[in-house]
Amino acid sequence: MSETKTEAPKAEPAEKTAATEASTPAQLSNKELKELKKKEKAAKRAAQKEAAGITPEQQQQIAQQKIxxxxxxxxxxxxxxxxxxxxxxxxxxxxxxxxxxxxxxxxxxxxxxxxxxxxxxxxxxxxxxxxxxxxxxxxxxxxxxxxxxxxxxxxxxxxxxxxxxxxxxxxxxxxxxxxxxxxxxxxxxxxxxxxxxxxxxxxxxxxxxxxxxxxxxxxxxxxxxxxxxxxDQLIIENSAHHITEGCTVLTFGHSEVLLKLFQYCVVEQKKSFNLVVVDSHPLFEGKKLLNSLFSTKITAEESESASISSRVSLPAPSITCDMLKISYVLINLLSSTVLEDVDVAFLGAHAMLSNGHLYSRVGTAMVAMMCHRRNIPVLTCCESIKFSDRVQLDSVTANELADPEDLINDVNSKKPPQRKLLALEQFMKQREDPAKKEAPKKSSDTKEEVSKDTDILKDWKSIPLLNILNIMYDLTPPMYINKVVTELGSLPPSSVPVILREYKSS
The missing domain is CATH 1.20.120 (Four Helix Bundle (Hemerythrin (Met), subunit A))
Structure with missing residues (x-):
């Protein structure tokens, strides 16, 4: 009797454990468990769709569209x-x-x-x-x-x-x-x-x-x-009062809003002032500003001389005849004698960063620092669409590299560089290679004459220690900028984050 009592309770838990092992998937791996759950979810979704009236064929079409x-x-x-x-x-x-x-x-x-x-x-x-x-x-x-x-x-x-x-x-x-x-x-x-x-x-x-x-x-x-x-209209109205009668204004390169500002001051407000246009190689954007100002005409309603000329059927005079006197100078020739008579400097902007730095065409920082040293107020005209959350402390981390050949080609001419496209350059190289093979060899005398006439920079790639860099933009610290004129008003560079918040909210 004692043996049967001791053996009976041992058989019951073994049967229970076997039953529990068969009923619960405890011995399955994680991958198999996930597959079981996916199948259960798919079965539930299929049952719900069938209850909603969607046939299995339609379900397959929907699944194929997702794939x-x-x-x-x-x-x-x-x-x-x-x-x-x-x-x-x-x-x-x-x-x-x-x-x-x-x-x-x-x-x-x-x-x-x-x-x-x-x-x-x-x-x-x-x-x-x-x-x-x-x-x-x-x-x-x-x-x-x-x-x-x-x-x-x-x-x-x-x-x-x-x-x-x-x-x-x-x-x-x-x-x-x-x-x-x-x-x-x-x-x-x-x-x-x-x-x-x-x-x-x-x-x-x-x-x-x-x-x-x-x-x-x-x-x-x-x-x-x-x-x-x-x-642009609001920026022009906010910055036009800084240009007074007979003053001297300095600008660098070309800016669309500054062109409209100078035209507005001469044509609408009838102000006569002097303009110093500073330009740089190789793009010569200041020439574009000059051509636009020279092509601006005064209509017959805006000047008496123009009305007289219209009676004689003469072309309308340009604003550069009597009202606007322009001086054109390259940035490497900008000296203290040119800056002596300057009253205010207007600069364009590619972007205004959130730390108050001005990101603009290369050369802008040098012009701003030269004006700041001579206590000339520097104003930047910039739309709010050009404001950025980016923080940048130098012009090295983020910039744009232009082709170095722009600094070499047409270096002695007054025209801006006419760059060729990459596909055109590759096609011309392929056409030139067989022509060079078929060309007869020249004598040593002709080679010496050609080497004397050509510039050293023409073969600058063959010089191992010579690198030519052509960057597009530079960074002007906020200490050299007095005001940033936007459509929201004239503000110091430190207020750029405020304008960013206004722009995002609008």
């Missing part, structure tokens, strides 16, 4: 990677080690041929104009980009099984990536692109494509009018 969407997203990301990883390798190109982290023109132009069918023709045309410097200036580039985006949106067609608010942002991203291959985006262009993508995301799914396109095009027109045209 196609994932494949499309994967191809889009692969295209972006191809654009970012496409690098043009040129062993002859030499860059100083301090600026070796910046992209060269060849690296920007090297883009994958697989995206050529996606890029809009207007984007191709605009990228060529950017790379050849036919469109210069932050405001001009922003306006041209927004105008081209209007034609891209107008010609856009939403693919099947997608919506405009989801697919159009990816389509625009391809156009933007191709624009980056010509030149890096400016701060104003980046702000405008973020605004446009936000506007696209706010479009309702129920809105038809035609209505959505019309709404986007009209909102782009409103953006250009408010953020560029009206902002």
């Amino acid at each position: 196609d969407k994932k494949k499309q997203l994967a191809t889009n990301t692969n295209l972006k990677k191809q654009l970012s990883q496409a690098v043009y390798k040129d062993e002859d190109k030499k860059i100083p080690a301090l600026f070796s982290h910046l992209e060269t023109r060849e690296q920007r132009n090297a883009s994958s041929p697989t995206v050529s069918h996606i890029v809009h023709p207007e984007i191709l045309k605009l990228s060529l104009q950017f790379s050849s410097h036919k469109i210069l200036g932050s405001t001009a580039r922003l306006r041209s980009v927004l105008q081209v985006f209007k034609s891209v949106i107008r010609d856009y067609k939403t693919p099947q099984n997608t919506t405009l608010s989801r697919h159009l942002t990816g389509h625009l991203s391809h156009q933007i990536e191709y624009l980056k291959s010509s030149r890096p985006l400016s701060i104003s262009m980046g702000n405008a692109i973020r605004w446009l993508k936000q506007e696209i995301s706010h479009i309702s799914i129920d809105t038809s494509d035609e209505e959505a396109k019309k709404g986007l095009i009209s909102s782009i027109d409103d953006f250009i009018r408010e953020k560029i045209d009206l902002s």
Whole structure:
């Protein structure tokens, strides 16, 4: 009896443990547990869909559509990677080690041929104009980009099984990536692109494509009018009182808002003053400002001399005849004698950073420091669209590298450099190589004559210790800037974060 009592309680827990092991999946691995949970969830979803009236065939179609969407997203990301990883390798190109982290023109132009069918023709045309410097200036580039985006949106067609608010942002991203291959985006262009993508995301799914396109095009027109045209008018009104009768104004390079300011002061306010235009090699943007001022005419209603000339059927006089006296000087010749009579200096801006630094065309910092040393007030005219959250303490960490050949070609001429495109240069090299092989060898006397006549910098790549650097922008500390004139008023550089908050809230 004692043996049966001791054996009976041992058999019961063994049977219980076997039953529990069979009922609970404790011995399954984590991977098998996840698969079981997925199957249970899929079964529940299928039961719910069948209860809602969706057949299994329709469920398979929906699942296939989701797989196609994932494949499309994967191809889009692969295209972006191809654009970012496409690098043009040129062993002859030499860059100083301090600026070796910046992209060269060849690296920007090297883009994958697989995206050529996606890029809009207007984007191709605009990228060529950017790379050849036919469109210069932050405001001009922003306006041209927004105008081209209007034609891209107008010609856009939403693919099947997608919506405009989801697919159009990816389509625009391809156009933007191709624009980056010509030149890096400016701060104003980046702000405008973020605004446009936000506007696209706010479009309702129920809105038809035609209505959505019309709404986007009209909102782009409103953006250009408010953020560029009206902002420039307010900046001109806020800064015009700094130019008085008979004063001397100094400016550097070319700025669209400063051109409008000088025209407004002469044509509308009838002020006569002196203007000193400081220019630099190799772009010579100051010549563009001079040509625009010389082409500005005074109509018959604005001057008595013009009314007399109109009676005699003579052309209207330019503002440079009596009202505006212009002096043109290169930055390397800017001396203390030129700055003696200067009363105020106006500078354009590519961007204003959140720490109050001015990011503008290279040479701006030197002009601002020279004016500050002689107690000449320095004013910067900048729209709020050009303000950035970025903090930068030098012009080395982030900048744009231009082609060093621009500093060498046409160095003795007065014309700005006419740069060739990368594809054209490669084609010309291929055509020149067989021609060089077939050409007969010249005598040693002719070689010596040619070497005497040519410049040393023509073969600068063969000199191992010679590097040529051509950067586009520099950084001006806020201590050299008295005021930043915006559409919100005249503020010190330390108030840039306040303007950023106002811009974001609007």
